[in-house]
Amino acid sequence: MNDTRTVEPVGLHVRRNSPTSRIAALGFLAAVLVLALVVPYAVSLGTLINLVGLFTLIILGTTWNLLAGYGGLISIGQQGFIGAGGYACVYLANETGMNPFAGLLLAALVCAALAYPTSFLLFRLVGGYFAIGTWVVAEVFRLVTSQLSPLGGGSGMTLTAYRGVDQPTRVGQVYWVALAMAVVVVLATWLLMRSRWGLGLTALRDDDVAAAGLGVAVRRSQRIVYVAASAGAGLAGALIAINGLGVTPGSIFSVSYTASMIFIVVIGGIGSIEGPIIGAVVFYVLQQQLQDQGVWYLIVLGVVAIVAVLAAPRGLWGLISRNGRVEFFPVGHRAETR
Amino acid sequence: MAWVNAVVQGLLLGGSYALLACGLSLMFGVMRLVNLAHGALAVAAAYVAMSVVDGTGVPAFLSLLVVVPLFAVAGYALQRGLFNRALGFGELSPLLVSFGLAVIVSNGLQQVYSSDSRSIGIGELATASIRLGGDLSIGVFSLITLAVGVVVIAGVQLFLARTRTGRAMRATRDDGEAARLMGIDDGHLYAVATAIALGTVALAGVFLGMSTQFTPGYGDLVLIFAFEAVIIGGLGSLWGTLLGGLVLGVAQTVGAQVDPAYGVLAGHLVFLAVLLLKPSGLLPKVVPA
Amino acid sequence: MSMLLEVEAADVHYGELKALHGIDLRIAEGETLAVIGANGAGKSTLLKTIAGVLRPSSGAVRFAGEDVSGLGPNRRVAQGIALTPEGRRIFGSMTVEENLLVGAHTRRPGPWSLAAVYEAFPILAELQDRRGGVLSGGQQQATAIARALMSNPRLLLLDEVSLGLAPVVIADIYAALPRIAEMGTTVLIVEQDLSQVLRAADRVQCLLEGRTVLEAPAAEVTREQVAAAYFGLDREAS
Numbered sequence: 001m002n003d004t005r006t007v008e009p010v011g012l013h014v015r016r017n018s019p020t021s022r023i024a025a026l027g028f029l030a031a032v033l034v035l036a037l038v039v040p041y042a043v044s045l046g047t048l049i050n051l052v053g054l055f056t057l058i059i060l061g062t063t064w065n066l067l068a069g070y071g072g073l074i075s076i077g078q079q080g081f082i083g084a085g086g087y088a089c090v091y092l093a094n095e096t097g098m099n100p101f102a103g104l105l106l107a108a109l110v111c112a113a114l115a116y117p118t119s120f121l122l123f124r125l126v127g128g129y130f131a132i133g134t135w136v137v138a139e140v141f142r143l144v145t146s147q148l149s150p151l152g153g154g155s156g157m158t159l160t161a162y163r164g165v166d167q168p169t170r171v172g173q174v175y176w177v178a179l180a181m182a183v184v185v186v187l188a189t190w191l192l193m194r195s196r197w198g199l200g201l202t203a204l205r206d207d208d209v210a211a212a213g214l215g216v217a218v219r220r221s222q223r224i225v226y227v228a229a230s231a232g233a234g235l236a237g238a239l240i241a242i243n244g245l246g247v248t249p250g251s252i253f254s255v256s257y258t259a260s261m262i263f264i265v266v267i268g269g270i271g272s273i274e275g276p277i278i279g280a281v282v283f284y285v286l287q288q289q290l291q292d293q294g295v296w297y298l299i300v301l302g303v304v305a306i307v308a309v310l311a312a313p314r315g316l317w318g319l320i321s322r323n324g325r326v327e328f329f330p331v332g333h334r335a336e337t338r
Numbered sequence: 339m340a341w342v343n344a345v346v347q348g349l350l351l352g353g354s355y356a357l358l359a360c361g362l363s364l365m366f367g368v369m370r371l372v373n374l375a376h377g378a379l380a381v382a383a384a385y386v387a388m389s390v391v392d393g394t395g396v397p398a399f400l401s402l403l404v405v406v407p408l409f410a411v412a413g414y415a416l417q418r419g420l421f422n423r424a425l426g427f428g429e430l431s432p433l434l435v436s437f438g439l440a441v442i443v444s445n446g447l448q449q450v451y452s453s454d455s456r457s458i459g460i461g462e463l464a465t466a467s468i469r470l471g472g473d474l475s476i477g478v479f480s481l482i483t484l485a486v487g488v489v490v491i492a493g494v495q496l497f498l499a500r501t502r503t504g505r506a507m508r509a510t511r512d513d514g515e516a517a518r519l520m521g522i523d524d525g526h527l528y529a530v531a532t533a534i535a536l537g538t539v540a541l542a543g544v545f546l547g548m549s550t551q552f553t554p555g556y557g558d559l560v561l562i563f564a565f566e567a568v569i570i571g572g573l574g575s576l577w578g579t580l581l582g583g584l585v586l587g588v589a590q591t592v593g594a595q596v597d598p599a600y601g602v603l604a605g606h607l608v609f610l611a612v613l614l615l616k617p618s619g620l621l622p623k624v625v626p627a
Numbered sequence: 628m629s630m631l632l633e634v635e636a637a638d639v640h641y642g643e644l645k646a647l648h649g650i651d652l653r654i655a656e657g658e659t660l661a662v663i664g665a666n667g668a669g670k671s672t673l674l675k676t677i678a679g680v681l682r683p684s685s686g687a688v689r690f691a692g693e694d695v696s697g698l699g700p701n702r703r704v705a706q707g708i709a710l711t712p713e714g715r716r717i718f719g720s721m722t723v724e725e726n727l728l729v730g731a732h733t734r735r736p737g738p739w740s741l742a743a744v745y746e747a748f749p750i751l752a753e754l755q756d757r758r759g760g761v762l763s764g765g766q767q768q769a770t771a772i773a774r775a776l777m778s779n780p781r782l783l784l785l786d787e788v789s790l791g792l793a794p795v796v797i798a799d800i801y802a803a804l805p806r807i808a809e810m811g812t813t814v815l816i817v818e819q820d821l822s823q824v825l826r827a828a829d830r831v832q833c834l835l836e837g838r839t840v841l842e843a844p845a846a847e848v849t850r851e852q853v854a855a856a857y858f859g860l861d862r863e864a865s
Contacts, residue, residue: 505725521732523701
């Protein structure tokens, strides 16, 4: 019996960008230009120093999100690398007289070099125990650092590179480099997640057994993410050190950085590029507004974070984008009929 | 001789760590939940006990009669109200929720009690000691703590092995859906486990408060030490947690004997060494097929 | 004879996919009913709906006259419905005896105790202290059935107990069924393999693609009728 029905071929068009994302790209470019060219001349030096804090929050949030939202690894010990990066930068700049910004890039490499062997140890733990393990590692970094006298022991080190440089020049340089670093980190993360490797990572996050079955190198991908995120944390740490003209073990290795990272990503939106940026801005604003209220703002943030995890698992960006239907930084593919 | 003394003191200290770690190990064993607020809750118990003693003038040990049941009930409510919901959202959620809780509790304590270091007075007991011969003496209170630690761990272990509820918990851990087919209400069961865990945490926290000065931020160290005890001892085994606590305690006191500043670091290094050389811990539980 | 279980016009969905279309099923107290059909016919789905693991999107499940459609699995056990799940689902870290004791969690009164269960399944008495994880398939199946019996159910649901087992082992399992029926337990057994089940059952109901295509006393159907229903041979060729 012959079946005389035929199947009409459907014209499918696969695209990566959308009109929304093109507009968003322009918006992003405009925002960066305003921040770079307009803001420095419109606000006080104090505000510029504060804004460096915002840029480091964006870097920290984006890299923590890479770890947790894409890699599925929760770390509460990134402050170990923030500290290592800060110390590396200050030490190199002081000892060799190099430009602190060159020290910044080297600090990121130092952290990557530290993170690689550490990952072999830490990956023997899973889930919540991995998280606490990262904290132990951070504590070890802190304790060892505060014992080493070449690193200033318990009192830390001050950055000597800017002696004799006037404040506006120094603040301006740090501001522009921080802004540039934030843009680079965000764009790099976006391009990474857009790539084929990034797709594998997303599959891994959703179901690592299935992903492994499809040939995704689970362990290796997680290691890459861990090293990259730690390098990013080191970069942020170096920025914090330069901005603050030095480091002390108590402050640069503080676990409160982890608290900020978690809040930024959870409230802004885990697993998206846009989320940590939004979260960083929200956190920064809250921090500026509520700082004089003592620790209340941390308690409030804790409550908001819990509510976010249970009620809005994709964070603010999830609510705005209606759970990923809108992408400012498109990482996916869309198939449409013409 | 000083070294023998260090080891003995380490074992006594380890009893405190084992007691602190018991609840963490139990919660993970039953529902694979690592409670990052574990340390903050232990310290909270110490503060509450201190308030009870200061407010009513009762002897420190009597405050346990208030604090332990209070925390057990709070644990039940916490699991039912918060953690059970988070467990349904995937692996990351319970961790993030417990982290949020930790921040709330430690900053809440800071707000109420400020960051001055406090302690719970136990009078004569604080300095009472038993001479063992030579230069060796054992603090009576430390000995009591070790004894309590062993009893609690043995008790929880027995509970899991022999009672109807304990069996139900082990069944739920093996296969939650099949357990439900036996008529087991896993939401209620998890809450019972957390109630027990928080009860032991409260007990441990009060003992901690009686043995040392504490601040709101002390919870961080408690969490780390409890975690190290669990990992050194081996996941899934409460006896392992006891052993892990003892090993950690000895590592710290021996390290401090080398140099007072190295105590905590020595503990971390021993933990990392175990992770490197015997990742499943010293007394790993046989993993079910 | 009173109806112990009635499933009325039940539709069950897996997301968008409709697995059962208006299924009716009745079991009288003390009967043994076999539900048969090919892979994907909806047998397990039906069983899970009766056990409470799935809820019907329309229609109802009535047990001893009461509507239990809204009750979860743990509540239904208390009512007297026990499921031996597909794949056995033994608690691997616990011994056979502990598995049985967990089965008795609801402490329902009845004839089934450790002693009674060991009598019906002598192999289990020997394996009392063996850990679930190291048991063979047949041993696990015996444990799973015995575990369900420990809750003293009025209705025992057996989901594909012969799956993955050698014929000799299957025969051993089915040898225990008469004993179970003797104790007054109503049994609903779901099977793909027909060799044993038609002998064990009082009535048989055959499903095909989520619908009932045959329902009759086991003694009155021929193998040809069953095969035709099973494979849908008497439907119009599409």
